[in-house]
Amino acid sequence: MTSASEPDGRRQGASAVADVLKALIREVPDFPEPGIQFKDLTPVLADRHGLAVITAAMAEIAEGADLVAGIDARGFLLGGAVAHRLGIGVLAVRKGGKLPPPVHSETYTLEYGTATLEIPADGIDLAGRRVVIIDDVLATGGTLAAARSLLAASGAEVPAAAVVLELPGLGGREKVAPLQVTSLQTV
Template identity: 50%
Template sequence: MSELPTQRSDARDYVRSLVRTVPDWPEPGVQFRDITPVLKSARGLRTLVDIFVDRYFDARLDYVAGLDARGFLIGPIVAYELNVGFVPIRKAGKLPWKTVHESYDLEYGSATVEIHADACDAGDRIVLIDDLIATGGTMLAGKALLERLGAKVIEAAALIDLPDLGGAQRLRASGLPVFTICEFEGD
């Protein structure tokens, strides 16, 4: 059995090596960054989670908030390892109780995300997590929802940054620090 990478850069390089690029999906010209090989690999999943846990171990978090849908795959595991709760931020119409919502623009339209009105309290410290940062719209909407409930979003975290789409830059410009494990040039 091989050992887990011990150096942070080795761990990040290893996780990046597992991300599969699917050309021309969901439409011609798009290079889709598929994280399922990372999740499929026991070593890859452990390394991914360990990177986030190491980063946030001493951050005095109250919650990890995950964005629908792939933030739901990573976020609860990280929350469990940090011994904090998990807050789902869902696409509109998916939560069964009283919600607050935030709409945002997409490249070809708009979308809305929502959160339960009692998902967190004023002053709660939260890291917001997803699989990747593209244009940053979903993360900004999640941040707005959490802040509307009074929480302090300490950082946006993702496995992948797509810097050519400018999302991480938009998040930083909004005052939200960003942490990503790796980046891929292009769409």
């Protein structure tokens, strides 16, 4: 990420975005299991300035999209804010079983089992639309890869994705290649 816009339209550099994230992310040791240093984005989202800064940065990445797809659940918050800023709609990419039928679904493997993502099969025509995916964290890449596959199978063009945090040691970027993924901070 090279720059972001302040809520009043002024530009700020990637280092300023990183400074805001560093100041607001809460680190929780040994969660959800021993040895994991969990990065909690809740304080960032609850902070007016923090939310504005990451929304502006992600909106810059999504510029030119016809629709933003936010992945369940924090991606909903971020995706809605980004879509509002860009004056476009947001599509909620839901966990399996949360939407009424009919749905398009994509099941993918996790280190501890499988998970499913879904989008509505009726009421939203994705064919030919440029959809940018928004999520909170890129870790192993399974969720982002499944969302991209689901959207592409529905006829959408998925030129890019934006995440707040990337955990590079887990191979997520490689799993979603060649999708262009921009992370606001790598930890």
